Amino acid sequence: MHSDRYTPPSAPSPPDPDIVAISMRIDTESDVAAICRAVRALAERMAFSRSAAYSLATAASELATNLLIHAGGGQLQVAPLTGMRTGIELLAEDHGPGIGDLALALTDGYSTAGGLGCGLPGVDRLMDLCDIDSVPGHGTRVRAVKWR
Amino acid sequence: MKIPILRLGRILLVSIQDDLTDNDAMQFQSDLVERVAEIEALGVAIDITALDVVDSYMARVINDTACMVGLLGAEVVICGVQPFVAMTLIEMGRDLLGANCAFNLEQGLEILNRRIATRGDIHIDEDEDD
Numbered sequence: 001m002h003s004d005r006y007t008p009p010s011a012p013s014p015p016d017p018d019i020v021a022i023s024m025r026i027d028t029e030s031d032v033a034a035i036c037r038a039v040r041a042l043a044e045r046m047a048f049s050r051s052a053a054y055s056l057a058t059a060a061s062e063l064a065t066n067l068l069i070h071a072g073g074g075q076l077q078v079a080p081l082t083g084m085r086t087g088i089e090l091l092a093e094d095h096g097p098g099i100g101d102l103a104l105a106l107t108d109g110y111s112t113a114g115g116l117g118c119g120l121p122g123v124d125r126l127m128d129l130c131d132i133d134s135v136p137g138h139g140t141r142v143r144a145v146k147w148r
Numbered sequence: 149m150k151i152p153i154l155r156l157g158r159i160l161l162v163s164i165q166d167d168l169t170d171n172d173a174m175q176f177q178s179d180l181v182e183r184v185a186e187i188e189a190l191g192v193a194i195d196i197t198a199l200d201v202v203d204s205y206m207a208r209v210i211n212d213t214a215c216m217v218g219l220l221g222a223e224v225v226i227c228g229v230q231p232f233v234a235m236t237l238i239e240m241g242r243d244l245l246g247a248n249c250a251f252n253l254e255q256g257l258e259i260l261n262r263r264i265a266t267r268g269d270i271h272i273d274e275d276e277d278d
C-alpha cells in the first residue's frame with residue numbers, strides 16, 4: 001500500500017497565503033479598530049493561544065492609539081515571524097515629537113496626554129519583547145514581539 | 149455612532165458595542181450625565197459584554213464615565229467584562245477598571261437595586277408613579 005510518489009520526510013509545508021505582513025497607516029480611530037481586528041485574526045490563523053491573541057490585539061490597539069494621540073498618526077506594521085520561533089512583531093513608527101524621558105514614559109501612572117498612564121508599560125507587560133527608539137523632535141519607533 | 153441610553157424606572161442602561169472614537173466618547177458621556185441629572189437616576193448599568201478588546205484608553209473612558217455618574221449621586225455597575233479583557237487589563241496594570249462589576253446585566257441590576265435600597269434615602273415605588 002505504498003504511494004509511488006516520494007515525499008521527503010521533512011517537506012516544508014507550503015506557506016499559508018493568509019499569513020502575511022500587514023502595514024497600515026493610522027490616521028483615525030477606525031484605523032485603530034481595523035488594525036486591532038487584523039492582528040487578532042492573524043494571531044488566530046497562526047495558532048496563537050486565545051489569551052496571546054487578545055494580548056496582541058490589545059497591544060496593537062494601545063500602540064495605534066498612541067500614534068494617534070501623541071503623533072497625530074503614524075505607520076503600524078505587523079509581521080509574522082517564522083524563523084526558529086514563531087511570533088508576531090508589531091512595529092509602530094511616527095514622526096511626532098518623540099519621547100523626552102523614556103524611563104518616565106515607561107513608569108506606571110505617567111501620562112503626557114491625559115491617558116491612564118499605562119499604555120507603554122502595558123504593552124511592555126503584554127508582549128515578550130519591547131524596544132523603544134525615540135529621538136525628541138524627530139519621532140518614535142516602538143518594536144514589540146510576542147512569541148507563540 | 150450614538151449609544152442608546154435606555155430607561156428602566158429610575159435606572160439607566162447603556163451598552164457599549166464598539167470601540168468609541170474620542171468624539172463618540174465625549175458625546176456619550178455628556179448624553180449620559182444629562183440624562184442622569186434629568187431623571188435623577190438612582191443607578192446606571194454600563195454593559196460592555198460586546199467589547200472583546202479594551203485598551204487603556206477605552207478603560208479610561210469607561211472609568212471616567214462611571215466616576216462622573218457617581219459624582220452626580222447615582223450608583224454605577226459595569227457588567228459583562230469578558231474573560232480575556234479581564235486578563236489583559238490586569239496584565240497591563242491594576243485598577244484599570246475601578247468601579248464595581250457584575251457578570252451580566254441581570255446581576256448588575258440586582259446589585260444596583262440592592263445598593264439603592266440600602267441607601268435608604270429614596271423610595272423607588274413612590275417615584276415610579278409619576
